[in-house]
Amino acid sequence: MKKLVILISGRGSNMQVLLEAKLPCNIAAVVSNRADAEGLSIARSHGIPVAVVAHRDYPDRASFDAALARTIDAFDPDIVVLAGFMRILGADFVSRYRGRLVNIHPSLLPSYSGLNTHARALQDGVKIHGCTVHFVTPDLDHGPIIIQAAVPVLYDDSEQTLAARVLQQEHRIYPQAVDWLCNGKIRLDELGKVIFTDRKQTGFALVSPSLP
Numbered sequence: 198m199k200k201l202v203i204l205i206s207g208r209g210s211n212m213q214v215l216l217e218a219k220l221p222c223n224i225a226a227v228v229s230n231r232a233d234a235e236g237l238s239i240a241r242s243h244g245i246p247v248a249v250v251a252h253r254d255y256p257d258r259a260s261f262d263a264a265l266a267r268t269i270d271a272f273d274p275d276i277v278v279l280a281g282f283m284r285i286l287g288a289d290f291v292s293r294y295r296g297r298l299v300n301i302h303p304s305l306l307p308s309y310s311g312l313n314t315h316a317r318a319l320q321d322g323v324k325i326h327g328c329t330v331h332f333v334t335p336d337l338d339h340g341p342i343i344i345q346a347a348v349p350v351l352y353d354d355s356e357q358t359l360a361a362r363v364l365q366q367e368h369r370i371y372p373q374a375v376d377w378l379c380n381g382k383i384r385l386d387e388l389g390k391v392i393f394t395d396r397k398q399t400g401f402a403l404v405s406p407s408l409p
């Protein structure tokens with residue numbers, strides 16, 4: 198069975214759905230860069246070992262990344278899952294886990310990489326928004342895409358209502374992507390393409406606002 202380490206920085210709702218999804222893997226640890234991350238107590242209540250590597254304790258990104266990698270490697274994981282981990286990771290760290298490091302981002306990448314995705318989507322008046330699970334590469338939020346979910350943006354949406362609609366979908370697609378990884382149903386090839394061994398697809402279209 199594959200071993201996973203999950204990295205968080207805060208609330209930990211994506212981590213929680215992964216812990217509760219009965220995935221075919223062993224979740225070896227949850228690691229946070231903040232000792233006050235709410236997700237740490239959720240992990241503890243599930244009996245998962247937790248560790249904190251506080252970025253503030255390190256003078257620069259390289260030394261933080263090295264300490265984080267040491268902590269992760271002590272659990273010897275096959276897969277490292279970023280679930281609301283809010284630090285940018287350097288190229289050395291990312292290449293160390295090539296093909297084994299995944300992230301969830303609250304937008305339909307490559308649109309709205311970076312922060313404040315929901316506010317920016319509302320500002321632009323887009324009618325469809327969503328979330329993306331992708332392999333992590335040194336190019337921030339631009340790694341090869343594994344799965345995406347799209348949601349409509351409604352006329353009276355606030356940042357909060359839109360974020361909630363997207364989060365609901367995050368909680369569906371992240372366990373699915375991690376399940377595929379654990380079962381060896383996807384991998385990253387040498388050219389940086391996501392290879393699916395199981396190629397079931399639908400031809401469903403989301404139109405927003407809906408057609409009469």
Ligand code: GRF
Nearest residue numbers: 208209210211281301302303
């Ligand atoms: C999620 O929206 C995720 O896409 C983004 O940060 C948020 C983390 O939420 N990377 P949570 O900590 O999983 O509740």
